Amino acid sequence: MTAKELIYDSAIRAKVTQGLAILIVFSTGYYLYSNIVNNLHQMDLPFGFDFFSSTAGFDIGWSIVPYDPSMSYGRVYLVGITNTLILSALIILFSTLLGFIVGIMRLSRNLLVAQLARWYVEFVRNVPLLIQIVFWFIVVFSTLPGPRQGYGFLNLFFLNNRGFYLPAPVFEANFSWTLMAIVFAAVGSFVLCRWSREYKRQSGQHKAVYRPALFALLVFVTIIFIATGKPLHWSVPTLQGFNFQDGFYFPIAFMAAFISMTIYRSATIGEMVRAGIQSIDSGQREAATAIGFSRFKTLRLVVIPQAARAILPPMINAWLTTVKESSLAVAVGFPELVSVYMQTSLNQTGRAIEIVIMVMGFYMITSLLISFLLNLYNQRIQLQE
Template identity: 45%
Template structure:
């Protein structure tokens, strides 16, 4: 009986070990990056000390001393720089949220029109996309502001919609709600209705997947959101008054007023971003195999339900990732409001506040941190939804 002996392969030398080399390279890169950051920070501190400049945040409690034309939250001229920062954040988020809603709606409509078999509708949608997305956004903002909203009639010749809404070259005016005592019950009912609507939609989707039977969850959810708060509102005595806009002298007083710069900014951002969203929607729908539509047609499924329950759910797996980028781009592009004087974060914080206080480093750092936090939050929420929409293997 013969026996064979096996010898272990020779161990590589210490210098030729892959793990050792990887650790050495990573340590070298870490040391180099740390040294570079230390040099930049120390050099900046030295230069600022030579110029008697401070990088602290103690200026946030100092009175800003300037007025802001449009504020979503209460602000007075003597408020602190921290309040100015909060006003800029609120205005920026308002523009971003409204712009995202309008851009999504317009983009979905134009994207579906792009796929229309009607030659006229398809051609108009294609030219809408090609012309607007190939024009710089800054020029579109300026064109809407100076070429449209600044050329509207004066307040005395305002465009009137039923005596409730007025549009002129000084802005858009509408009735303003004034909550009375007891209105909190209506808000609580609205919150309950929204939570109930979400539950109805989730239940109807699970029921459809399990049994194949369709329950009008969207209709029921919409009815719940509308009817329950209305019932509570009238049961509590309709605790809501209205402040109506009225022409006094050369301008309107009362109600809610939106400046022309805000209107121009929202319109330009919505239209420009909708072009990219429309192409994303078109590509997502075309990524779904045409056999899905033919199979639904063979089973007698209505075209509207085919699009809603078969095509769009599958297309969303392709649409969501690039859609996240467009939402983030719209939020960051709102900083172009400084070109037409709308008081967003960049205008009131990076421009006016920086010029007055001279605290460039903390102001720039706070502005960058805000946009970074907003981008990460939007990206995180949509990524959660994206993971729920992805196919799971069994």
């Protein structure tokens, strides 16, 4: 082989360029690494996760898992994660519901309703989320009256400038029996449904199992619940002095983040739903009407299953975005992961690299996990061609 042939051999070229690329990546990496080692050495902050078990010493305004300042940074991490997850889970749930309503409203035959939905979407989408969060926090929730003058609903729910108070369930020890009954009921109904479907497939006959089974299992759970002495009561928030006691509450920072992000996401999800439904050929609907399906049956059996295929992939993305977006709650001081870890903990410990790795790692794992699970589901419902 001559030199010229060697140069123009595409396989050799590919190997050489890739080798060079690896070399460049590694040498840059080494350069940056040596800088980091140097800088950390000068700052006297050796790399390591030992700070994880040392006492944090600062308070966190609101958390699902028990927390007090004497706990470790590990606990702070956990508090941040749970707060982020609960915020994003609620946003995902409510924005999806609201998004479906908005999407269906946009397709309404009533012009006023359709236009209302359209301008809702346009306005919400074209104003930055951060402005909306701050707006809800500063303009709406911070200006609510104090606990004594706040709004109450049925004497169970209360809204004031500290937060949203609602009754909390209190489980007693015996509740585990009810819990087991519920699990049993769930498994039982699942098995029954499977069985009835299989039976229908083999014999062609429909057995009405859903409703009787559901009813029986419900009765079963209730009996167990009563038999074990009703081991559940509600702790209702009550006004004592200048604040509410008992019950459960979401601080206004949470409420501002939750409401603004729910509205923001519902606009995008609404557009997806609209596009998904519109993507169904009108012939499908007409065919369903022609064989005598009712409007509801047409929707349930013809339109929605097909629209779901078009809606689901962008919906997965929207949910993933929601988890990431929930980090914006840092702007109103809600103690989610970025706020408690990347701001407060990082300022206190100075462990920039470790903390950035941990926070980003959390988001990466969550994203990868959600997209993996939902892609599996997506593959199941896609058309098998």
